[in-house]
Amino acid sequence: MDDEETIWINLPKFSERYVGGVEAFIQNAFPKFSVGDEITCPCKNCNNRKWYRADVIYNHLICSGPSTLYANWVYEVSLRSDRDSEDLIDCETNINFGDTLDEMLHRTNGPNDDVKNVFRHVQEGKQPLYPGCAKFSRLSFIVRLYSLKCAHGISESGFGDILGLIREAFPQAHIPLSFNAAKNIIRDLGLDYKKIHACPNNCMLYWGENEKENSCKTCGVSRWNIVEKEGTSNNDPKKLIHKVPKNVMRYFPLKPRLRRMFMCEEFAELMTWHALGRKNDGKLRHPADSDTWRAMDARYPHFSSETRNIRLGVAADGFNPFRTMNTSHTTWPIILVNYNLPPWLCMRQENLILSTLISGPESPSNNIDVFMQPLISELKELWEEGIETYDSFTSQNFRLRAAVIWTISDFPGYAMLSGWSTKGKLACPVCNYETSSMYLKHSRKICYMNHRKFLDPEHKWRFDKKRFNGDVEMGGCPEILTGSDIEELLSGYINHFGGDPHLRKKRKIDSPFKKKSIFFDLPYWSHNLLRHNLDVMHIENNICDNIIGTLLNIAHKSKDHVNARYDLQDLGIRKELHPIESGDGTRVEIAAAIFDLTKEEKDIFCAVLKNAKLPHGCASNISRYVHTKERKVSGYKSHDAHFMLHYLLQFAVKKSLKPEVAVPLIRLGAFLRGISAKVIDLSEISRLQKEIIEILCQFETIFPPAFFDVMVHLLVHLCREVQLGGPVNQRCMFGIERYLNKLKSYNRNRSKPEGSIAEGYLADECLIFCSRFLNGNEGATQLRSCPQKQEFPIGTRRNKDGTAVHLEESELKACHQYILFNSASKEIESLIE
Structure with a gap:
């Protein structure tokens, strides 16, 4: 663009032509680029990273002027109101980004349709609850009310009656008419889960190509329980029966939940901490410092080159949702851990993702792979294709991918996820076929000794017969099976899931492998150095x-x-x-x-x-x-x-x-x-x-x-x-076990515990998302005060009345000494300063 075309941008900011150019830009830009009543500000300070209203952007451009990266774009928009968004962005710039034209357009355009839809609903939800209300916005009130429904076990009809009473008492309040309308608002934010029917013998899911089947292909058991309807006078058999699924699994789609992590600017910045904020001094502070992480980076440079791509851990464990030992019921959640976050955040409860909720009353055992099919399918898509995602921190669209680096479970769960039997003579999955074990006839158990084989070859204890088992130890450390070795061993292995429980008990397999894990369906899994963690x-x-x-x-x-x-x-x-x-x-x-x-x-x-x-x-x-x-x-x-x-x-x-x-x-x-x-x-x-x-x-x-x-x-x-x-x-179960205790608190219906847990988790997830997204307005303050979003920092104590604790002189000196004696030298220097 020559000097004649850019004359109004180069003029003094107080001149009439410059002011007119800014006004023309705002008039033409908002109809095409606005989300609600905001667009990204192209001034020098904001650099198209922050969203503001027209009056704020006008002030920014008058005071600071447009950024050099977007000066041409501002000029084009101010002149041509009839061009579409791609033409407006496709203009020459003085900066060489080092990308192709397609990549540059992909980086600089606005949010995709799904993100715009969420932004639109949030923007509409920012409206005050009623004219003049400064404490609650429409969205914050709905989310808060919905969380109370889940926390106190209010029924859907009761929730609808409460909404009707509020509308009757406060006609000017902007609230939904019914429970379904309130649920649709939450669902439009991408906060929802799917109910997937399953065979009661855990043989298969009625999902994908089997979605319309009415009986199990393996055991032949019907999908439905037939319940007769009450109060019907018609003799039509189709109207006298009601089909109820025998087994229901709840799946929480992963893609929208990963997208939402980048909608909040502050959280989107944290998603790159592992690459940009981590201290790299050769010490282990985070999984990003480990050999497994570095090996994946080296093997898949296309994946590691995008620092926003997500590494996940998969945790699985069972718990009794009734908090009583006299009731035998096991619910199995599958939880995802986000390892892009700093170490002090990745295991916090609000950052854990509930992926799958497997209904009880029995453990799925080796059949857990049946219930993990939707998750593995979505993970394969996230690795191979990725999803279009808008990053609020950089105001760019990018292709987000995700990978699982390992699983977290107790030792019986290790067997369920890996397929290696953790019982018997070959119970150690690391020593595998070279496990040193011995059956004790009188104690009637297997012991695992002979640790001298791990010593140096010349160690004196290898030759000590008297103090050990009476023999000289000449063995060496066992060779560890890699993922490729396991794939080769299990090539052609056919998994047999479910079936009649009585027949399953009679089936006997001599191999320590009871199945080929479903994780091997992931293209990268066999190359992971650490696939399953010992807890x-x-x-x-x-x-x-x-x-x-x-x-x-x-x-x-x-x-x-x-x-x-x-x-x-x-x-x-x-x-x-x-x-x-x-x-x-x-x-x-x-x-x-x-x-x-x-x-x-x-x-x-x-x-x-x-x-x-x-x-x-x-x-x-x-x-x-x-x-x-x-x-x-x-x-x-x-x-x-x-x-x-x-x-x-x-x-x-x-x-x-x-x-x-x-x-x-x-x-x-x-x-x-x-x-x-x-x-x-x-x-x-x-x-x-x-x-x-x-x-x-x-x-x-x-x-x-x-x-x-x-x-x-x-x-x-x-x-x-x-x-x-x-x-x-x-990588251990401490954080996961605490989270399971939180899931127990969601159970308000003893007849349907998994449904209560799913609804409670959904309400808490909605609160967390809105409190992050609405950061800075009154609604966020109300959301943070909700009892569903509690934080429990270790080592803190608060009075019940909220008052401060006054320390005596002796207590103050003791606290001061403790800090000095238990802090690093640099921390002490910072305190002194």
């Missing part, structure tokens, strides 16, 4: 049970009993611990082991746990689980076991046990603290790996073989997973 939370819980139960000799929890001593006798090791039978064979005596505690020592052990004073918020009241009279510890939760292993056990064993036993247990606590750190130095991983191998070898010389269940053995593989996957706290 540290459940490993710690089981190890804590073994240690405390054995040391305190708790009934049914101790691993040292008469049968365990007979196992030692069969193995021919530790002869001093073999049982001694009386002459008549009616009585058996066993000698005290090195880890046995006297009554006084048990009292000391329990007193340490009972009298421990813990900082508020770091753990529950562990003292209530310590029963001093019975000299036992029971009833503690997973996080209590985590805290005891990491911090309290070392003090208890130091005061009550001999050094030969206390030292390995103290070293175990230090190891668990090392792998659970939020920041891990790569050089520490090899040291921790050697440490845990030696600890397990020491345990083999102390505890009986019955102590070594598969959970104890899995400790040897945790360092490898830290290197492949990053910090433990972002």
Whole structure:
């Protein structure tokens, strides 16, 4: 564009021709580019990244002038009102973006139709609830009212009656006429779920090509329960029956939920934290620092070149929605974790995505793949084709793709998701076919020992026959099966899901693989280095049970009993611990082991746990689980076991046990603290790996073989997973289990728990989305105050009346000292400044 054409842009901003040009631009631009009553501002400061009304954009252009990137576009719009949006954007610029013309047009055009539809509904929802209302907008009031319906179990008819009463009392209020109208407003925002019918024997879904089937193709069971309608006088059989599906799965579509992450400018910026905001110093702080993430980047550069593409983790676990142990019912949700976010946000409850809700009352077991078909299908589309998405932070459209990097589950869930059986002689999925296991005839269980094979080839313990199993250990570390190896092993394998439950029990498969996992349908899955995570939370819980139960000799929890001593006798090791039978064979005596505690020592052990004073918020009241009279510890939760292993056990064993036993247990606590750190130095991983191998070898010389269940053995593989996957706290079940507790709170209908959970989640999801999108207006404040969106920061305490707590001088000094002694040097310097 020459100087003659751009004369009004180059003129002083107070001149009449410049003001006229700005007015012409606004007059021509709003009919073509507005969403509601706003368009993106092309001034130098906003750079087409922020949306404003006409009067605001007029002031910006008068004060600051147009951005050099969009000066030609502003001029073209001011002159030609009859051109369409593509022609207006397709103008010459003085800046070379380094892209093709198609890519440049793709970057600079406005939101796509789906995003515009959401923006339009939100814009309409910003209208005040009634003329002059400053506290609620129309949308915020509807969302708040809908959340109360789900929180307090109000029926749909009751909700409709409440809407009618409000309209009758306040005729000027802009609210929907019925429950369905209110639900449609929420559905138009992309907040909805699908009900997919399933075979009651978990054989198939009535989805896709099978959507119109009326009976299962595998077992032949009917899709419907036939219920007769009441109060009908017509004898027509078609009118006297009502079809009710026998099994219903609820699926929450993933694509619209991923799109919504980029509609909020602040959240869209966080979605690139892993690439732009992460500190890259060689330490493990985030999964983006791990080998699995880097290997995917190297193998798929087209995927990794777009920093907004999303990496997901898939978590699955079952829970009882009734909060009572006398009711046997298991609901299985499948939850997605967004790893693009910073480590302090990716496991927060409001950022977890509920993908699938599998109805009970029984666990889907290996048939979980049947229910994951819609999710896997959508993930394949997101990898191969992607979806058109509008980024509010950069005001650009881009092609969004997503990939799953691993799964998170407990050990039985590991078997359901991976297909490898986690029971029997080959229970360890990492050691696979080279798992060292042994059946104990008297204890009637399988133990997993022989950890000397993980030692260095020249280590002296490999040749120590007396302290171990009587043999020299010449074996090496087992080779790990890659995804390609598993695909080759299972080539031609045909999965058999569902069927008659009685026939399923009779089916016997000798291979440790019970199925080929549905995740192998994803094109990249076989190349992922870490496909399934071992859950540290459940490993710690089981190890804590073994240690405390054995040391305190708790009934049914101790691993040292008469049968365990007979196992030692069969193995021919530790002869001093073999049982001694009386002459008549009616009585058996066993000698005290090195880890046995006297009554006084048990009292000391329990007193340490009972009298421990813990900082508020770091753990529950562990003292209530310590029963001093019975000299036992029971009833503690997973996080209590985590805290005891990491911090309290070392003090208890130091005061009550001999050094030969206390030292390995103290070293175990230090190891668990090392792998659970939020920041891990790569050089520490090899040291921790050697440490845990030696600890397990020491345990083999102390505890009986019955102590070594598969959970104890899995400790040897945790360092490898830290290197492949990053910090433990972002790959374990702690955050997922807390989220399951939140899902339980949504259940308001005992006859249909999954339906209540789905509706409650939908209401909470709507609140979170609107509070982010409406940030900065009065409606957002009201949404944040809703009890459905609560935040629970660890270590905080608030008075019930909301008043501040006044600290005495001594308390203030104690807090000040604590901060100084527990902060890094740079943090102290910043505090002093």
